Amino acid sequence: MSDNSENKGFIRRFLDAPADSVGKTVFVAVALCLVASMIVSATAVALRPTQEINKQKDKQVNILQVAGLYDPAVDVTDAFGKFEPQVLEIETGTFTDKFDAATFDDRASADNPETSIELDEDPAGIGRQSKYVTVYLLRDDAGELDKVILPIHGYGLWSTLYGFIALEENGNDIFGLQFYSHAETPGLGAEVDNPRWKSLWSGKKLSDDNGDLQITVAKTATAAGADFHVDALAGATLTSVGVDNLVRFWMGEEGYALFLENLKSGDL
Structure with a gap:
């Protein structure tokens, strides 16, 4: 039985290991971290244009306010024109x-x-x-x-x-x-x-x-x-x-x- 275990490849030995083994626990944790970081990064990139638009609009709102022209009922872009x-x-x-x-x-x-x-x-x-x-x-x-x-x-x-x-x-x-x-x-x-x-x-x-x-x-x-x-x-x-x-x-x-x-x- 020992010889059979030694002849198994790394992947086979990994799959045969208990679900709560140290190796599988570390693998799952690392995999989850990688997937989560990829999702966060992709979301940040996707939202960047929207964030820039909101940032610009907030700046325009402040300029309108300091000039005494801000009206929540009026479109900011139109008012800033x-x-x-x-x-x-x-x-x-x-x-x-x-x-x-x-x-x-x-x-x-x-x-x-x-x-x-x-x-x-x-x-x-x-x-x-x-x-x-x-x-x-x-x-x-x-x-x-x-x-x-x-x-x-x-x-x-x-x-x-x-x-x-x-x-x-x-x-x-x-x-x-x-x-x-x-x-x-x-x-x-x-x-x-x-x-x-x-x-x-x-x-x-x-x-x-x-x-x-x-x-x-x-x-x-x-x-x-x-x-x-x-x-x-x-x-x-x-x-x-x-x-x-x-x-x-x-x-x-x-x-x-x-x-x-x-x-x-x-x-x-």
């Missing part, structure tokens, strides 16, 4: 046709050494800054500029906050501010999503009559006055500091300052 996306070259403060504004990826551009710069002074905590960003123009029925929506991002307490700031046609009065992606502490830093706090931004100004940037997020107003002050989030000091830093960075000389000057002078 009112906006005119443009790729802005930050260094010159002018629009460029190097990229297609409909498909340009701001985040990918910031990670690409060819289209971004590493920051020496980095108050917003972003590491690298893209040389190009997508801005969104909203015009009235007469074709005149009504609002401009600018992307902003920077580090809070636990995460990078991504959002938009909406400015009136004069490039100085704030219409609204909204973040669409962050991982701040629920009930504290995450209160950046609170409608009451977001409403504080409406009507505030970026710069004074001399063109000096004055907007701040703080517990108390600065000498510049209430027109430039947004109350800090209660119990979320570091997130508030992060928002203050990122807004001042993007609205300052390293961000959109030159673009806003061109906007005010009518050079765009």
Whole structure:
């Protein structure tokens, strides 16, 4: 009997082994893992186009909201058609046709050494800054500029906050501010999503009559006055500091300052 067992091939010996043997148990476990991983991978690939579409739609919803145009009863794509996306070259403060504004990826551009710069002074905590960003123009029925929506991002307490700031046609009065992606502490830093706090931004100004940037997020107003002050989030000091830093960075000389000057002078 021993000789017969030795003469059997590996597969025959495996099949003849008890169902609860170590070999069969390991084989079944490995097989199940392989099949499950293949199913998960195939599902992820199949769902990727849908995920990208949903991601794009969520971004459009946030732009509509910060511009005060979101209506759940109106198709998002149709409503977003009112906006005119443009790729802005930050260094010159002018629009460029190097990229297609409909498909340009701001985040990918910031990670690409060819289209971004590493920051020496980095108050917003972003590491690298893209040389190009997508801005969104909203015009009235007469074709005149009504609002401009600018992307902003920077580090809070636990995460990078991504959002938009909406400015009136004069490039100085704030219409609204909204973040669409962050991982701040629920009930504290995450209160950046609170409608009451977001409403504080409406009507505030970026710069004074001399063109000096004055907007701040703080517990108390600065000498510049209430027109430039947004109350800090209660119990979320570091997130508030992060928002203050990122807004001042993007609205300052390293961000959109030159673009806003061109906007005010009518050079765009």
